[in-house]
Amino acid sequence: MMEWLTQEILAKYNYWIAVIIILIGFYAMIAKDNLIKKLIGLSLFQTGIFLYFISLGDVGVGWGLRSGTTYIIEAIPEGYIYINPLPTALILTAIVVSVSTLAVSLGLVIRIYEEYETIEESEIIEKERVL
Amino acid sequence: MKAESIIGLLMVILLTGLFFYIVEDVPPYGDPSSPALQLVRLDIRVDAAGVEEELNSGMIPAALVEALAARNFVAPSEIEEVTAGEWDAKIDKGEFYYEEDEKYYRFKKEGNQIEVYRYAPVVRYLEKGLEETDVPNIVTAVIVDYRAYDTLGETTVIFTAGISVILLLRRRGKL
Amino acid sequence: MIGIEHLPVLLIVLSLLAAFTIFVAGWFDKKFSWAISFITILVQLVMSIFILNHVLFTGKIDYWLSGWRPPWGIQVVVDTLNAYVLVVLLFLALLSVMYSKRNIQHELPEKVITYYAVYQLLVTGLCGVTITGDIFNMYVFVEIFSLAAYALIASRGGIALKASFVYLVMGSIGACLFVLGIGFLYSVTGSLNMADLAAILPPLYGNKMVQAAFALFVVGLSIKMALFPLHTWLPDAHSFAPAEISAMLSGIIIEVSTYALIRLSFSVFTVNFLKLLPIYDLLAWIAAIAIIYGSVMAIAQLNLKRMLAYSSVSQMGYIMLAVGLSLSTKHLLWGGLTPALMHILNHALMKGCLFMVAGAFIYKADLWNITDLRGLGRKMPWTCGAFTMAAISMIGVPPSVGFVSKIYLIFAVVEAGNFLFMAVILLSTLLNLVYFWRVIETLYMKVGEAGPHHEYEKPVKTDEIPLLMLIPILILGSLCIVMGIIWLTEIPIIGAVPIMDSVNKLFEIGRYTVVP
């Protein structure tokens, strides 16, 4: 049990933090009533996924003794290796996608507020029923 | 408690379960020889007898080519010994503008058998990126050259967002 | 002459450039926007037919973007499945844009330019998803068409805004799960190319990351294609969007998501992986529930478009049932993916026609509810005729496309040996009959309320919708029957059946005959 804990939880702490952030965002997206809170939850969800990807690309274990170096090609000192540039490139694209989604959804929220005078989902559903 | 909160908690528990299920197979954090960074094991093996000498003399063993072709992999064109019991194999570029061959497979002798590994794309980016693209920053090389089509899509996403917000919000001017 | 290998990429780039051009040209004159959009999609359709022809008779197109070999660069692969979906997609897109000329002038007079620009981007995204051979690239294009779809659904304002927001939240969850799945696959294989992944994956089938990635793909794309428990965004989004967008949503957008699932599960994970776990049996059961649920909910609706939306849920159930059964049908000619692919085209024809007719009623007299449609059969004979043809296709009257799908599906069920599914299909046919007969009855048999008792004896003035809106409806309505006859006689003039065979051969499922 202790071994499992150290090997799977402590040694992979970065992935677990990413999972926690993903879950926080996911919960906020489903459970929050406020539309802007939902969008913040969506952003958290996406950032968690990005953290997962970046952790995947990182190289270098231990306490700063032997480490990775960034992917800009130059003469690097002995014992260092380049980190994985591909997840970084993918996440650059994904960040752009996330900010675009955020902008479109904020546009929708503003229109919804103009239409319904509220941004709480339950109140919107009530007003819809009246209409 | 509202229904949404309960659904949300249920979903969160489901996802947590999924993550606990997979955690054992997640590659160790920061491992410099993980599949994404170095080598992918292809689960192709041939008997070392005979093949090893051929590899050492720089010839391409027919048994290996057959085994690779059975799984739709390209045949190597050149073999080069790295250390004892490990060989790098290169393949033809296939394009007209590069003369050099490129590193593709790594054969390792394990016991009586020769295992086939394949280099991850990243190895190629890091080794040849500067030479091929004249750009020291490999991420820039990847996003605007190796995977430039993705970036075209990305720019289109921003453009779509811009027009979509105009469609939704703007009530002035010509648009 | 540009080599035919360049066409898939030119198709995307042309579409992109057209979107930007609409935006700039519209700044000078509004009239340009429709013309540019129409011409572009027409050219794209012609290109896609060339591609289909080439793929069918010469072999698949394999195009290396930026000139890099696939694991390093991005690859565009067009085989029979892509080319077929591409033709269906662009065909309906062309008819929709034809239809939208008058309808959009009527509904969104101030937003014409941006509407067509976003529409063109929607088509771009759909084409991009269809032809790409790289999973991350697929994600990017999925996001393009999703963003465009959110904006287009919301463009009418009012209740559509909330529907679009719900779609946005659910669709974003789906896309996030999809990209998480990509991350899982990448971390164990180090590759993003589909063909490459298919070659690397076999020894990793036992890996839990790979299984989880497959599960995430299935769930993420199920949200996008509105499979039963995750369909909640669909009814609102379909009923409040502009008519042509409803037609595109129902006929194409959810189908392209289905295509993505088929592509990922058969091309990347291959049949051997799918046989390890009973995922596809589970999917077939879910699909069966979706068929019944969608039909029952459709009966309960008063709003015509909402009824059609629930009917879409049930039709997606048909496609997924066929996909789910595809592994267990090996010996007969209708095995494999044949019924699923047939129904993709058939559903696009029928639902496209039905939603456009529903839009025509709204255009003419702002009629949303079924009960309001009394006596329209005499007033708008052509429109209602097309509606009837599509409706009897949905029910499954013999020479129509709906009948073909159902009969192939029933044969597949017989071979799979699960007769409960047959009961589900028959029950659903009955329910279809109930809710479509209700509409046809209202259209033809009931007399308008306002008129005197014996109004039907008087000559009724016909009051048809504009020709540009009528033509697409008529084309789709007549194709519902013509296509059915072509399927039934298996006339290979348009290469319909060879397509199915070569797709089955590609994935090594079902029994396939010789491809010419």
Add this chain to the structure above:
Amino acid sequence: MTKADGTGTYQLTAEERRVAAGRDLIIEVIASLMIPLIQLFALYVIIHGALGAGGGFQGGVILASSFILYVIAFGITGARKRLPESWNTGLQSLGVYIYAGVGLVCILVSLGFVQYLNYWALPLPVAYEMRRAMGMDFVEIGIGITVMATMTSLFFDLAWKEKEERKEVKESNEGGEKK
């Protein structure tokens, strides 16, 4: 504006107009110092993306953020005058035109064997090896232009309150008349 004793009108000073519009002197001065620096940095990031961190997207966002800072400091009317809508529209498309156009040139120049977005095929009067790097620079500039224009237009659209805008326009017109 009418004087307190009602005997006539007097001109608003620049300070008073600023206070009336709810703006702040310190922010204005600091912003006017910062904005050129931010824009310079953004251009540096776009061009320098090949050598160090950064690239078209980041540079475009930073350039856009300088306009956003301008809006926050000086109000939306002035920003509208500095960056008209028509320009914005044109620039949004121009960037992607450059990107997709570079690719199209690649196809058109050498049909048959060179593929889309393959910068080696660009007909540039430089050494063969340099073409790839230059093609990437073109593309980066294209991305930068599109991102800058789109982000600015997005912020303007999201932050735009039409009623307040009208009020602001009226006030500035009044101020102009008094002069």
Add this chain to the structure above:
Amino acid sequence: MIVPLDLLMLFVIVVIAIATISAKDLFSAVILFGAYSFLMAVVWAEMHSIDVSFTEAAVGAGVSTAFLIAAVSRTARWEKG
């Protein structure tokens, strides 16, 4: 990569994320989200992914926050219930 520093920052990030979704005042939620993005950018810089870190600092902490503030200022400020 320095593990204790990394762990500390990731812990703070999780705390800020929880604070973000539980704040009733949407303005403070947005500002907290900006702080979260900025810290995330720092963590990524420390993981040697400088390009993503740069982008997150410019987009997540800059433009996204500006968009959110613009949207909040045009809609309601307080979350109900």
